Amino acid sequence: MNFPLYIAKRYLFSKSSNNAINIMTAIASGGVIIASSALFIVLSVFAGLKDYSLQFSSLVDPDLKLMPIEGKSFLFSENDIAKLNLIDGIASFSKVIEERIIIKSENKSLLATLKGVDENYLSVTSIDSMITKGRWISSGSNEVVAGWGISNNLSFGILDYLKPLSLYVPKPGKGQPSSLKSIYNAAYVSNVGLFDINEELNSEYIYADISLAKQLLNYKDYQISALELNLISEVDESNIRTQLENTFKNRFEIKNREELNDALFKMLNTENLAIYLIFTLVIIIALFNVIGAIIMMILDKKKSLNTLFNLGSETKTIRYIFFLQGSLMTVISGIAGVTIGVLVVLVQQHFNLVMLTPDLPYPVKMNFTNVLIVVVTIFALGIIASKIASQRITKQLIR
Numbered sequence: 409m410n411f412p413l414y415i416a417k418r419y420l421f422s423k424s425s426n427n428a429i430n431i432m433t434a435i436a437s438g439g440v441i442i443a444s445s446a447l448f449i450v451l452s453v454f455a456g457l458k459d460y461s462l463q464f465s466s467l468v469d470p471d472l473k474l475m476p477i478e479g480k481s482f483l484f485s486e487n488d489i490a491k492l493n494l495i496d497g498i499a500s501f502s503k504v505i506e507e508r509i510i511i512k513s514e515n516k517s518l519l520a521t522l523k524g525v526d527e528n529y530l531s532v533t534s535i536d537s538m539i540t541k542g543r544w545i546s547s548g549s550n551e552v553v554a555g556w557g558i559s560n561n562l563s564f565g566i567l568d569y570l571k572p573l574s575l576y577v578p579k580p581g582k583g584q585p586s587s588l589k590s591i592y593n594a595a596y597v598s599n600v601g602l603f604d605i606n607e608e609l610n611s612e613y614i615y616a617d618i619s620l621a622k623q624l625l626n627y628k629d630y631q632i633s634a635l636e637l638n639l640i641s642e643v644d645e646s647n648i649r650t651q652l653e654n655t656f657k658n659r660f661e662i663k664n665r666e667e668l669n670d671a672l673f674k675m676l677n678t679e680n681l682a683i684y685l686i687f688t689l690v691i692i693i694a695l696f697n698v699i700g701a702i703i704m705m706i707l708d709k710k711k712s713l714n715t716l717f718n719l720g721s722e723t724k725t726i727r728y729i730f731f732l733q734g735s736l737m738t739v740i741s742g743i744a745g746v747t748i749g750v751l752v753v754l755v756q757q758h759f760n761l762v763m764l765t766p767d768l769p770y771p772v773k774m775n776f777t778n779v780l781i782v783v784v785t786i787f788a789l790g791i792i793a794s795k796i797a798s799q800r801i802t803k804q805l806i807r
Contacts, residue, residue: 411725412725412728412729412732413732415716415729416729416730416732416733416736417733417736419705419709419729419730419733420733420736420737424705424708425708426708428704429701429704429705429708432697432700432701432704433701433705433737435697435701436694436697436698436700436701436737437698437737437740437741438741439694439695439697439698440691440694440695440698440737440738440741440742440745440786440790441741441742441744441745441748442694442745443687443690443691443694443745444691444741444742444744444745444746444749444782444786445745445746445748445749445752446687446690446745446749447684447687447688447690447691447749447782447785448745448746448749448750448753448778448779448782449749449752449753449772450683450687451680451683451684451775451778451781451782452749452753452772452773452774452775452778453770453771453772454676454679454680454683455680455772455773455775455778456770456771456772456773457676457771458676458680458773459771459773460771461672461676462669462672464538464605464606464609465665465668465669465672466534466665467533467534467535467537467538467605468533468534468535468538468605468609469533469665469668469669470502470532470533470636470637470638470665471637471638471639471645471664471665472636472637472639472645472648472649472652472662472663472664473634473635473636473637473662473663473664473668474634474635474636474637474652474656474660474661474662475633475634475660475661475663476633476634476659476660476661477658477659477660477661480507480633481505481627481631481632481633482631482632482659482660483628483630483631484503484630484631484632484635485630486630488656491655491656492635492655494655495648495651495652495655496651497639497640497643497644497647497648497651498637498638498639498640498648499531499638499639499640500528500531500532500637500638501528501532501635501636501637501638502525502526502528502529502531502532502533502635502636503525503526503528503618503632503634503635504523504524504525504526504529504618504632504633504634504635504636505522505523505524505618505621505622505625505627505632505633505634506521506522506523506524506633506634507521507522507577507621507624507625507633508520508521508522509521509522509575509576509577509614509624510575510576510577510592511554511558511562511573511574511575511576511614512573512574512575512576513562513563513564513571513573513574514563514571516561516562516563517562518558518561518562520558520611520612520613520614521612521613521614522575522577522614522616522621522624523613523614523615523616523621524615524616524617524618524619524620524621524622525615525616525617525618526547526617526618527547529636530544531638532636532637532638533636533638535603535615538603538604538605539553539601539602539603540556540602540603540604541565541566541601541602542566542567542599542600542601542602543600543601544600544601545600545601545615545616545617546600546617547617548617548619549617549620550595550596550597550598550616550617550620551597551598551599551600551616551617552573552575552597552598552599552600552614552615552616552620553599553600553601553602553603553614553615553616554599554601554602554603554613554614554615555602555603555604555605555609555610555611555612555613555614556602556603556604556610557607557610557611557612558610558611558612558613558614559599559602561611564599565599565602566599566600566601566602567598567599567600568598568599569598572596572597572598573596573597573598573599574594574595574596574597575594575595575596575597575616575624576592576593576594577592577593577594577624577625578591578592579591579592579593579626593623593624593625593626594624595620595623595624597616597620603615618632635660645664649662684781688785688789691785691786691789692789695738695789695790695793696793698734698737698738698790698793698794698797699734699793699796699797701737702730702733702734702737702794702797702798703797703800705730705733706730706797706800706801713726713801717803723801723802723803726801727798727799727801728798730794730797730798730801731794731795731797731798732794733794734790734793734794734797734798735790735791735794737790737794738786738787738789738790738791738793738794739786739787739790741786742782742783742786742787742790743783745782745786746779746782746783746786749782750774750779753772753773753774754774756769756770756772757772757774
């Protein structure tokens with residue numbers, strides 16, 4: 409057996425004659441266990457919250473979205489559709505039109521975003537699953553589906569034919585308008601459904617048939633704002649991007665779901681990094697106890713170290729013994745802490761002990777990457793702490 413490792417294990421697992429050193433070693437080990445388990449639990453909670461926040465975007469955002477590089481719209485002809493159908497890996501696609509509009513209900517008005525969609529839209533997204541009241545729009549009709557936020561702000565419900573909604577879009581042009589009709593295109597619509605996704609989207613979007621959107625915006629037959637794609641599962645997204653760029657050179661800006669929600673992703677990633685750094689600082693503070701425990705052990709074993717030195721052990725070998733002792737302490741404590749963290753996360757996943765609301769359990773996600781991050785962090789910082797503590801051993805101290 410490796411001699412330094414054998415001695416290090418003896419020093420670590422055998423009790424000292426000095427009870428204060430035993431207590432300090434237990435405190436140091438317990439601090440690392442608590443800090444590592446807390447770091448893993450918090451990272452798992454943030455992973456769960458991230459998935460919970462992004463599950464709504466997966467219902468309303470496509471896998472890929474093609475938008476014009478310049479301007480608000482582009483022409484997408486039958487020839488372009490034929491080219492798109494030749495690209496392998498695209499399950500379905502939908503033509504959409506988006507524009508800011510004014511919604512008016514009786515004496516109330518509100519700015520919102522109108523999203524005109526074609527009959528293929530429900531094969532690209534699952535927005536219909538978020539309708540909590542009413543139904544989805546019929547193709548070719550003047551029906552709309554609004555968010556709950558818009559409905560509350562304008563005080564309208566569904567299928568209220570005595571209280572129609574008016575949609576207004578400013579007309580492009582120059583010069584002094586002669587009348588109100590010359591300023592806006594208008595359409596009367598009936599709300600047939602209400603969706604509930606999140607507070608932001610509920611107060612922002614109203615869905616209509618693409619024919620109605622074209623009428624309001626005076627768009628041509630093949631003129632649209634964007635093209636939304638649903639990809640075949642497990643297909644290589646980068647390969648699809650390459651094919652699209654080669655087929656439609658310099659025509660579109662291509663964004664995936666993460667890029668469409670880049671602000672949300674950046675916020676979640678920043679928060680995750682901040683939490684990791686804060687709890688890493690807690691681990692560093694806990695490792696000061698490990699350094700103190702090793703130094704106290706060195707002083708307590710001074711006679712034994714002198715005997716080892718007289719038997720021929722070099723100073724660097726004795727340093728290595730306590731380096732291994734400190735490393736073993738942090739490794740064992742770190743693994744114990746991660747194990748406790750994994751058990752806590754699994755219990756929460758299966759038994760929902762902590763609730764976010766009366767009906768919603770606190771979201772957590774078991775992620776091997778988080779296990780690796782915590783283990784590597786503990787091991788790296790533990791090795792540094794052990795190295796610092798073992799450097800206290802000098803020839804003068806041993807003698």
